[in-house]
Amino acid sequence: xxxxxxxxxxxxxxxxxxxxxxxxxxxxxxxxxxxxxxxxxxxxxxxxxxxxxxxxxxxxxxxxxxxxxxxxxxxxxxxxxxxxxxxxxxxxxxxxxxxxxxxxxxxxxxxxxxxxxxxxxxxxxxxxxxxxxxxxxxxxxxxxxxxxxxxxxxxxxxxxxxxxxxxxxxxxxxxxxxxxxxxxxxxxxxxxxxxxxxxxxxxxxxxxxxxxxxxxxxxxxxxxxxxxxxxxxxxxxxxxxxxxxxxxxxxxxxxxxxxxxxxxxxxxxxxxxxxxxxxxxxxxxxxxxxxxxxxxxxxxxxxxxxxxxxxxxxxxxxxxxxxxxxxxxxxxxxxxxxxxxxxxxxxxxxxxxxxxxxxxxxxxxxxxxxxxxxxxxxxxxxxxxxxxxxxxxxxxxxxxxxxxxxxxxxxxxxxxxxxxxxxxxxxxxxxxxxxxxxxxxxxxxxxxxxxxxxxxxxxxxxxxxxxxxxxxxxxxxxxxxxxxxxxxxxxxxxxxxxxxxxxxxxxxxxxxxxxxxxxxxxxxxxxxxxxxxxxxxxxxxxxxxx
Numbered sequence: 326x327x328x329x330x331x332x333x334x335x336x337x338x339x340x341x342x343x344x345x346x347x348x349x350x351x352x353x354x355x356x357x358x359x360x361x362x363x364x365x366x367x368x369x370x371x372x373x374x375x376x377x378x379x380x381x382x383x384x385x386x387x388x389x390x391x392x393x394x395x396x397x398x399x400x401x402x403x404x405x406x407x408x409x410x411x412x413x414x415x416x417x418x419x420x421x422x423x424x425x426x427x428x429x430x431x432x433x434x435x436x437x438x439x440x441x442x443x444x445x446x447x448x449x450x451x452x453x454x455x456x457x458x459x460x461x462x463x464x465x466x467x468x469x470x471x472x473x474x475x476x477x478x479x480x481x482x483x484x485x486x487x488x489x490x491x492x493x494x495x496x497x498x499x500x501x502x503x504x505x506x507x508x509x510x511x512x513x514x515x516x517x518x519x520x521x522x523x524x525x526x527x528x529x530x531x532x533x534x535x536x537x538x539x540x541x542x543x544x545x546x547x548x549x550x551x552x553x554x555x556x557x558x559x560x561x562x563x564x565x566x567x568x569x570x571x572x573x574x575x576x577x578x579x580x581x582x583x584x585x586x587x588x589x590x591x592x593x594x595x596x597x598x599x600x601x602x603x604x605x606x607x608x609x610x611x612x613x614x615x616x617x618x619x620x621x622x623x624x625x626x627x628x629x630x631x632x633x634x635x636x637x638x639x640x641x642x643x644x645x646x647x648x649x650x651x652x653x654x655x656x657x658x659x660x661x662x663x664x665x666x667x668x669x670x671x672x673x674x675x676x677x678x679x680x681x682x683x684x685x686x687x688x689x690x691x692x693x694x695x696x697x698x699x700x701x702x703x704x705x706x707x708x709x710x711x712x713x714x715x716x717x718x719x720x721x722x723x724x725x726x727x728x729x730x731x732x733x734x735x736x737x738x739x740x741x742x743x744x745x746x747x748x749x750x751x752x753x754x755x756x757x758x759x760x761x762x763x764x765x766x767x768x769x770x771x772x773x774x775x776x777x778x779x780x781x782x783x784x785x786x787x788x789x790x791x792x793x794x795x796x797x798x799x800x801x802x803x804x805x806x807x808x809x810x811x812x813x814x815x816x817x818x819x820x821x822x823x824x825x826x827x828x829x830x831x832x833x834x835x836x837x838x839x840x841x842x843x844x845x846x847x848x849x850x851x852x853x854x855x856x857x858x859x860x861x862x863x864x865x866x867x868x869x870x871x
Contacts (some may be wrong), residue, residue, distance in 0.1 A: 327380050327381065327638075328351070328379055328380070328381040329381070329382045329384070330343075330347050330369070330373075330381065330382070330383050330384065332347070332384065332385050332397065333386055333387065334386055334388045334389075334390075334397070335386075335387045335389050335395070336764060336801070336859070337393065337797070337800075337801050338764045338797050339394060340366070341362035341365075341366070341386075341797045342362075342794070342797070344362065344365050344366040344369050344397075345360075345362060346554060347793060348369050350369050351369065351372060352479045353368045353369065353372055354368075354402050357828075358786060358789045359823055359831060360793075360795070362793065362797050366397065370397070370399055373399040374399050375402070376403055376404070378403070379403065380403055380404060381402070381403065381404035381405075382405050382406075382407065382411070383405070383406045383407070383531045383588065384407045384408075385398075385406065385407070385409070389410065391403060392407065395735075398419050406419075406420070428463060428464030428466075429459070429464040429469070430457045430464065430836050431459055431460055431464070432456070433464070434455075434456070434459030434462065434464050434469055435452060435458075435459050436455075437459075437470075437473070438455040438458060438459060438471050438473045438485070439451075439452070439455055441470065441473035441477065442476060442485075443589060450484075450486060451484055451485055454485040454489060454500065455485050458472070458485060458488070458489060458492065461492070472492070472506065474705065476488050478814070492538060492577070499707055500838075511671060539684065540752040549559075563843075577609065577807025577808075581807075584602065584605055584606055584609065585864070587602055588602055595629055595632070596629070597629065597630075597633055599626075599629060600625070600626040600629035600630055600643075601637075603623070603625045603626035603629075604642075604643075604646065604840070606618075606619070607621040607622050607623045607626070607650060609647065610650075611653060611867050611868070612806075612808045612865065612867055614806075614808075614810055614864065614865045614866045614867050615851040615852060616650050616653035616852070616853055616868070617654060617850065617851055617853055619646075619653070619654075620647070620650045620651060620654060623643075623646040623647040623649075623650045624647055624787040626643055626646065627640075627646070627647050630643045631643070637670050637682075638682055638683055641666075641683055641684075641688070642665045642667070642684065642834070644663045644667040644670070645663070645664060645667040645687065645688050645691065647663040648659075648663030648665075648667060648688075648692075648695070649664070649691045651663060652664075652698060653853070653867065654853040655853050655854070655855060655864075656853075657696075657698040657699050657862070658699070660695050661692060661696070661699075661844075664688055664691055664692045667688045668685065668688045668689070668692065669728055671684075672685070680718055685715055686716050686726060687726075688734075689711050689712035689715070689732065690708070690729060692727070693705040693706075693707075693709045693730075694868060696708060697736065702740065702741070703735070706734070706737065707738060709730045709733060709734065712726075713727065713730060716730075724757070725757060725767070726766070727757050728754045728755075728756075728757030728758035728771075729754070729758070729767065729869065730748045731751065731754035732750075732751040732754040732767070732770060732774065734750045734759075735747040735750035735751035735754060735774060735778075740780065744782050745782070747778055748775065748778045748779075748782070751771055751774050751775050752754065752771075754771045755768065755771040755772070758771060759771075763798075764802065765798075766798070766866070766869075766870045767869060767870060768798060769795045769798040769811065769870065770801075770866075770869070770871065772791045772792070772798070772816060773795040773814070773818070775791045775817060776788045776789070776790075776791030776795060776828050779791060780818075780821070780822065785826060788822050789819065789822055791817075792815055792818055792819045792822065796815045796816070796819070799811040799812040799815055800812055808842075808846055808865065809846075810842065810865025810866060811865065811866055811870070812839075812842070813839040813840075813843050813846075814839070814862040814865065814866065815833040815839075816836070816838050817835070817836060817840070817862055818837035819832075820833070820835040820836035820839065822831040823835065839862075843861070843862065843865070846856045846865055850867070852864045852865055
């Protein structure tokens with residue numbers, strides 16, 4: 326029997342998941358549900374290298390990183406390795422042969438279009454129209470597949486020639502998969518999906534910055550180009566604030582260093598520039614769970630805005646930041662007071678300004694989190710209901726923020742003992758938050774909570790799987806977060822499952838690793854003190870990811 330292993334290789338999380346599945350399918354000696362991703366990866370690679378009787382094919386699909394390729398490359402064995410990637414240089418370094426997959430020629434494209442449409446006896450003009458369409462699609466197989474199927478399901482077009490003017494007018498829409506009709510079970514994505522995979526997680530400012538880079542050149546862009554000396558067009562105001570657009574691309578330590586340097590260089594500590602800088606500190610600290618450090622920065626920014634002629638939106642956001650950080654630090658009563666001031670400013674405006682100008686949905690979500698912390702679950706659900714009213718108008722239907730609320734509703738259901746309902750809410754949260762950003766901390770939070778819910782439901786088989794997924798994401802994000810607090814919490818939970826399964830030594834290893842990290846982080850004074858044992862681990866995460 327031949328063995329084919331398909332390893333999705335774009336990210337470490339995908340690789341870990343693929344090796345876990347491979348170890349399970351191969352039923353390797355030493356494989357356990359509780360194994361770490363590295364243990365399963367090592368087991369699979371060892372099997373590939375030692376297997377002398379079973380021929381195998383290892384497919385490393387969509388490789389983007391040389392390091393990931395070299396780390397998962399068997400050195401010996403009775404098999405072959407196929408690498409798919411967009412870089413010939415990357416693939417050629419370990420591979421014996423590099424094969425470029427070119428676009429279809431015009432003739433090949435035209436023939437493919439005719440085959441998809443089942444038009445074997447077409448006229449010469451129809452064949453020429455197919456070739457003309459293929460030229461417009463650049464010979465790209467996926468584009469040809471999508472558009473040909475659009476022609477086939479749209480009965481209004483008798484010929485491809487009839488379709489060409491329609492394509493010229495509606496080419497963007499036509500590059501989406503048909504909502505009805507033909508579906509390819511092996512590849513359901515479309516050209517729009519491919520674009521979204523790369524860019525949908527970017528904030529609007531980041532997308533604009535990327536477009537500017539593309540316009541200039543791929544490299545060698547001097548920093549001074551991004552430092553405007555005069556007014557900038559609408560939508561590009563973020564260029565006036567370099568700390569803001571550099572925030573997301575740095576690790577915690579380097580980002581904090583950048584902000585501290587900027588703070589030292591601000592002469593007027595009561596200026597709006599200082600307030601904006603303080604807001605960036607808040608964003609950085611809250612994203613990494615350091616709410617104790619975030620609160621004084623948020624209060625400083627609010628103090629400046631209250632004493633300046635700042636606009637109402639900035640003032641509302643100032644109150645919101647203090648409220649959010651206070652709730653994150655388990656000072657919920659105080660936090661709610663600040664959040665209510667933010668809400669009162671927003672609610673003083675009629676619709677649609679109420680939700681177009683102000684972040685009212687965010688104010689409501691965080692107000693609900695504060696109510697949850699105080700055990701006011703009905704009030705929290707009312708906050709979430711109101712947030713869900715505004716979210717489709719602001720972010721569209723089924724947004725990431727709808728996932729955030731599902732995550733919170735799952736917590737409420739669990740506190741009422743309805744673990745089945747909590748499981749369903751949390752699974753919906755995962756479905757809404759994971760597309761396009763599978764390693765985001767919000768996705769980690771859903772996997773962690775689903776593991777905990779599996780424990781409560783007595784499912785000791787599913788729980789380790791969810792925790793392993795959560796741990797993989799945590800470990801990927803450690804450098805950016807600047808601490809191992811997220812990983813420590815997951816290891817603590819995993820040790821509880823291992824204890825129940827009789828894996829005493831493994832449980833001890835995980836528990837001690839988690840407790841060591843917890844002790845180190847608590848000693849910094851950057852994190853709040855929780856109320857319960859669970860809280861004492863949650864404090865090392867941002868409020869959204871608990």
